[in-house]
Amino acid sequence: MNFMKIYPSTLQGKINIPASKSLCHRAIIAAGLANGRSVIDNVSFSDDIIASCNGMKALGADILIEKASATINGTKFLNSVESIIDCKESGSTLRFLIPIALLTSNEITFTGKGRLGSRPLTPYYSIFNEQNIKYSSNTGLPLTIKGTLKPGEYKLPGNISSQFITGLMFALPLLEGDSKITITTALESKGYIDLTLSLLKKYSINIENRNYSEFYIKGNQSYKACDYRVEGDFSQAAFWLVGGVLGGEVQCEDINIDSLQGDKVILDIIKNMGGNIAIKKNKITAINSKTRGITIDASNCPDLVPILSVLAAVSSGTTRIINAQRLRIKESDRLKAMTMELSKLGADIAETSDGLIIHGKHNLKGGIVNSWNDHRIAMALAIASIKCTEPLILENFDVIKKSYPEFYKDFITLGGNVYEWSMG
The missing domain is CATH 3.65.10.10 (Enolpyruvate transferase domain)
Structure with a gap:
């Protein structure tokens, strides 16, 4: 002790x-999904951010970590090179990467430690059940998933965590059809959704915000590489x-x-x-x-x-x-x-x-x-x-x-x- x-x-x-942890997560993931080279500057490599870097590496991105920057060669076509993603204690890493992992159709297991395994994932379980995505989890982690996200309407509560909404916003633009996220309760932590929408736009992903009650997402979009300095x-x-x-x-x-x-x-x-x-x-x-x-x-x-x-x-x-x-x-x-x-x-x-x-x-x-x-x-x-x-x-x-x-x-x-x- x-x-x-x-x-x-x-x-x-x-x-x-230090750099915004919320924006570091988002920039690293967006750059990892872009086809090309991005440099993310002014990064604070806390344990949570390292977890997101390692998670994107597991999904096929090439990430070089230096003192306060990350050079990322993204992968437009995800192909998981590892079957296990250790999220450590990072709720953002876990909830952001689950929908992205479902773009690969490979079986992937998410692990973590501390209280991460007891933090709720119920909104994703509902999606898995609706879309016949295979998943195995006792209560929390480890969570093993296998399947592919389908375009359509996604109904999510707004009072558990905005991280579920952000996770879907990363993945849904890459599907072949259009999608819509419908918020079923009052949306809390709107600022985090604003960060996501703003960051995605820098990487050429556009999502229509309909007064925070619906988000309309066109399919067949592509992330474009972009250098970015974290505030x-x-x-x-x-x-x-x-x-x-x-x-x-x-x-x-x-x-x-x-x-x-x-x-x-x-x-x-x-x-x-x-x-x-x-x-x-x-x-x-x-x-x-x-x-x-x-x-x-x-x-x-x-x-x-x-x-x-x-x-x-x-x-x-x-x-x-x-x-x-x-x-x-x-x-x-x-x-x-x-x-x-x-x-x-x-x-x-x-x-x-x-x-x-x-x-x-x-x-x-x-x-x-x-x-x-x-x-x-x-x-x-x-x-x-x-x-x-x-x-x-x-x-x-x-x-x-x-x-x-x-x-x-x-x-x-x-x-x-x-x-x-x-x-x-």
Whole structure:
């Protein structure tokens, strides 16, 4: 077991924000489906992104990984060169690649680890049954599939995960006939669908968005190779923006203020809570501020909830986080995780069925907390140390490799004071 002792300190300075994980996944997959050579620049090779690279290699793409870029020779005609795709703990990799694998007609088995096997795949099971696609799965992973997607109408719920919709958007344009995706419930996480549609367009794939209730997809389209630079990730910038508001002054650089990322709403949320945010071109600065509680609808920004719960715990008044029930099926039950771990630090926080109620305090007290094997929980708790009166000891701290391998290095660069050790 590994531990990190984090001493209370003020974060201050400038930091380059790592590339958007959501866009890295999408660009690597689109380039892998294009006939020709694409260079994807400014890539952060976290465990999740490496899983997508390896998955596309298994499906026939040639990918050369360098320090911060990937040179991809795509394959217009998919031909799986491996029968097993290990998705590690990446839900995006699994849900994006399943429909693509069904373009090959080969038998392919998807594997993974951690809680990935328990995350829902029900929308795909319904499609398999409707289209007579063979699949074998006890409950989750490993999942073995064999069959071919057919053009037509696909009905999907919008309140489980937008990743199912994105997965189909990658595959359906390559079928010989036209298709339509019909959303059967209110669509949550619209920002992720916007990212998908925008990225696909760069690779010459066009999908008609009919007010987010239907998506019309012409068949016989072709991905065209395209060089692409990935913009900075607002979901990762959120940790430093909250760190600046709670501590000193943190400037996040290399971030697109005109981004389609749904997590860009972090700027509005912090401002609405009274936080001081300054924006200049591709630089966003968060300045130490007194913040207050508000009601936060997390339906379109669930990944922000862990760090927002930290901010709320030390903001005056009461914060209510609502419409966040999907957080219970992430890498951990994030509502339960943040409730239990922040409570250990002295926060006044309680779960509801779909969110959190947090009564803010001036400070937290420090103590021993656990990451729940969840990268966003680990990073949020590290930021919480800023407002602790005693050191915070974080158990299983290195899970950040899943999405942000350089997090603690950047934390130290901004003035964070840490000591790590392992036991047994």
